[in-house]
Amino acid sequence: MEFYDDNLNVYTRDFEKVDIDAASLSKGKFESYMLKEIFEIPQALKDTNTTLSETDLPLDFIEILKNTPIINIVACGTAYNSAMAARYVIENLTRIPVNVEIASEFRYRNPIILKDSLFIAVSQSGETADTIAAVKLAKNLGAYVAVITNVASSSITNFANYTIHTKAGTEIAVAATKSYNCQLCAFYNLALYILKYRFNKDIKKYQEELYKLSYSAKKLLKNTEELITLAGQYSFNRSVFFLGRGLDYAVALEGSLKLKEISYIHSEGYAAGEIKHGTLALIEKGTLVVLLVTQKELAEKTMNALHEVKARGANVLAITQLNDIAKDSSLNHVIKLPEVDDLFAPVLEVIPLQLFAYYMARARGNDPDKPRNLAKSVTVE
Numbered sequence: 001m002e003f004y005d006d007n008l009n010v011y012t013r014d015f016e017k018v019d020i021d022a023a024s025l026s027k028g029k030f031e032s033y034m035l036k037e038i039f040e041i042p043q044a045l046k047d048t049n050t051t052l053s054e055t056d057l058p059l060d061f062i063e064i065l066k067n068t069p070i071i072n073i074v075a076c077g078t079a080y081n082s083a084m085a086a087r088y089v090i091e092n093l094t095r096i097p098v099n100v101e102i103a104s105e106f107r108y109r110n111p112i113i114l115k116d117s118l119f120i121a122v123s124q125s126g127e128t129a130d131t132i133a134a135v136k137l138a139k140n141l142g143a144y145v146a147v148i149t150n151v152a153s154s155s156i157t158n159f160a161n162y163t164i165h166t167k168a169g170t171e172i173a174v175a176a177t178k179s180y181n182c183q184l185c186a187f188y189n190l191a192l193y194i195l196k197y198r199f200n201k202d203i204k205k206y207q208e209e210l211y212k213l214s215y216s217a218k219k220l221l222k223n224t225e226e227l228i229t230l231a232g233q234y235s236f237n238r239s240v241f242f243l244g245r246g247l248d249y250a251v252a253l254e255g256s257l258k259l260k261e262i263s264y265i266h267s268e269g270y271a272a273g274e275i276k277h278g279t280l281a282l283i284e285k286g287t288l289v290v291l292l293v294t295q296k297e298l299a300e301k302t303m304n305a306l307h308e309v310k311a312r313g314a315n316v317l318a319i320t321q322l323n324d325i326a327k328d329s330s331l332n333h334v335i336k337l338p339e340v341d342d343l344f345a346p347v348l349e350v351i352p353l354q355l356f357a358y359y360m361a362r363a364r365g366n367d368p369d370k371p372r373n374l375a376k377s378v379t380v381e
């Protein structure tokens with residue numbers, strides 16, 4: 001292999017051995033990469049949590065964690081959706097304000113970035129052009145840039161002051177799955193770093209919750225039958241709506257993105273309390289509404305949306321770990337999650353949504369690994 005610069009002069013580059021084994025590049029016993037990658041979530045969670053909880057942070061990063069007045073986060077697509085969930089988690093645990101923005105919008109609004117504040121970019125591939133451009137701008141404006149990426153040697157890391165490496169393993173399917181779960185874990189670990197270094201808090205109980213997620217994900221993946229049946233029933237619906245409040249709203253965005261990108265069914269992720277301001281007009285007899293209800297304190301309010309959409313003829317599938325909610329007789333279908341603390345629920349509740357999107361795509365005869373019009377990495381603006 002030879003490398004040439006713009007003037008066609010040969011130059012040398014260093015070679016780096018990357019940590020990818022042959023098994024991660026094959027489908028193994030699975031019919032598609034996407035399904036394989038969903039089933040790799042338990043291992044990916046374990047690897048990510050173990051690595052990040054045992055990492056010694058550099059002193060300059062610790063200083064920023066101790067002092068930053070605000071955290072700005074940018075990303076695209078699924079990575080953006082993970083950041084939306086992170087906002088609730090970080091603000092809830094640390095009370096530090098968090099801004100989340102779509103990377104392609106960030107640099108076109110003349111953003112205000114405080115010098116020495118923490119700026120985080122999230123990118124599975126580390127090659128997304130808009131996210132890299134946002135990072136460059138934030139750095140020029142004086143921010144300390146931390147990058148959350150699944151590819152340790154990716155382009156974005158060249159512009160970062162610090163890289164948080166998720167250990168999802170190679171992700172080949174265009175639709176991001178296990179990388180999303182691991183991005184969430186990276187954010188939980190980040191919030192715990194802040195609790196530990198800035199507020200001197202004991203983080204053991206949270207770490208235990210994080211460790212449990214891998215086992216719970218494994219349990220959840222044992223039963224996929226119900227989702228296959230549901231996909232068969234709804235695969236020819238015109239629209240599917242995902243509703244939730246708080247953290248569940250953030251997960252609704254990801255459930256909707258997953259469904260639309262591989263099944264090509266129109267879908268919206270919406271804040272449950274917002275539907276009566278317009279979206280309710282789209283609900284008709286037989287419309288499927290997926291109601292995400294994992295946040296105990298918000299559950300009663302979220303269930304108001306159930307009655308609103310039922311009254312317009314919708315069929316409702318609830319995803320919850322809460323026993324009272326699961327027993328509600330007005331629900332058409334329920335997927336019960338393993339017991340999980342509300343704050344960590346997104347990591348589990350997204351799994352049935354990923355599987356649902358997958359089986360919907362299959363039921364419609366689509367190739368879930370290669371959705372039309374989309375690429376795994378978007379390296380152009």
Ligand code: M6R
Pocket residue numbers: 076077078079122123124125126127128131174175176177257258261374375376377378
């Ligand atoms: O590699 P990145 O995380 O930067 O990619 C961002 C988006 O392009 C990506 O998440 C896209 O939305 C996926 N196809 C979603 O499944």
